[in-house]
Amino acid sequence: xxxxxxxxxxxxxxxxxxxxxxxxxxxxxxxxxxxxxxxxxxxxxxxxxxxxxxxxxxxxxxxxxxxxxxxxxxxxxxxxxxxxxxxxxxxxxxxxxxxxxxxxxxxxxxxxx
Amino acid sequence: xxxxxxxxxxxxxxxxxxxxxxxxxxxxxxxxxxxxxxxxxxxxxxxxxxxxxxxxxxxxxxxxxxxxxxxxxxxxxxxxxxxxxxxxxxxxxxxxxxxxxxxxxxxxxxxxxxxx
Numbered sequence: 001x002x003x004x005x006x007x008x009x010x011x012x013x014x015x016x017x018x019x020x021x022x023x024x025x026x027x028x029x030x031x032x033x034x035x036x037x038x039x040x041x042x043x044x045x046x047x048x049x050x051x052x053x054x055x056x057x058x059x060x061x062x063x064x065x066x067x068x069x070x071x072x073x074x075x076x077x078x079x080x081x082x083x084x085x086x087x088x089x090x091x092x093x094x095x096x097x098x099x100x101x102x103x104x105x106x107x108x109x110x111x112x113x
Numbered sequence: 114x115x116x117x118x119x120x121x122x123x124x125x126x127x128x129x130x131x132x133x134x135x136x137x138x139x140x141x142x143x144x145x146x147x148x149x150x151x152x153x154x155x156x157x158x159x160x161x162x163x164x165x166x167x168x169x170x171x172x173x174x175x176x177x178x179x180x181x182x183x184x185x186x187x188x189x190x191x192x193x194x195x196x197x198x199x200x201x202x203x204x205x206x207x208x209x210x211x212x213x214x215x216x217x218x219x220x221x222x223x224x225x226x227x228x229x
Binding site for chain 1: 147149154155156157158159162203216217218219220221222
């Protein structure tokens with residue numbers, strides 16, 4: 001079975017540009033999570049969805065960040081405009097139930113110059 | 114609110130020695146507890162989890178952890194370290210926070226090095 005699929009795996013962009021990260025969760029999973037990982041702050045939960053509905057977005061750093069889940073098989077995380085401090089690895093994870101095991105994608109490494 | 118503390122951001126052990134990675138949590142409600150492992154340039158994958166029942170939980174690759182409610186701990190152990198165990202390990206706690214919402218909180222991680 002395919003796992004969580006994220007794209008792109010690597011993105012290098014210049015400050016001010018729009019960045020869109022994509023995620024396809026495991027089929028049948030009804031919870032989806034976006035995390036950011038940096039050396040300084042570790043693993044941070046940005047937002048999570050249950051049945052395509054955003055449940056908790058308190059971790060989204062600021063209005064430059066937005067996330068959508070238009071259907072059960074696709075989600076996007078958008079940063080507009082991007083800044084150098086947004087450089088990090090962004091992980092998408094999905095789960096069958098909120099309390100269950102999270103299945104992580106391989107991450108999208110973002111570098112903002 | 115809940116939190117997870119992992120003691121030691123870096124741990125080094127010799128190959129064949131005992132691995133002990135410490136995790137303490139705080140939660141106002143009964144928690145679910147997890148250990149995840151992250152190999153370089155990969156996402157996290159589940160090692161083991163505690164939900165209810167037996168407090169000693171066995172996971173993949175010979176790892177196990179014991180839930181101790183009185184100590185609010187969930188330490189990860191492996192009797193004999195292997196070179197392939199070198200990775201970063203994350204403890205996580207999940208608890209119901211009301212209104213149909215759960216919070217999953219990760220610790221900051223412990224990087225395990227295995228010395229030949």
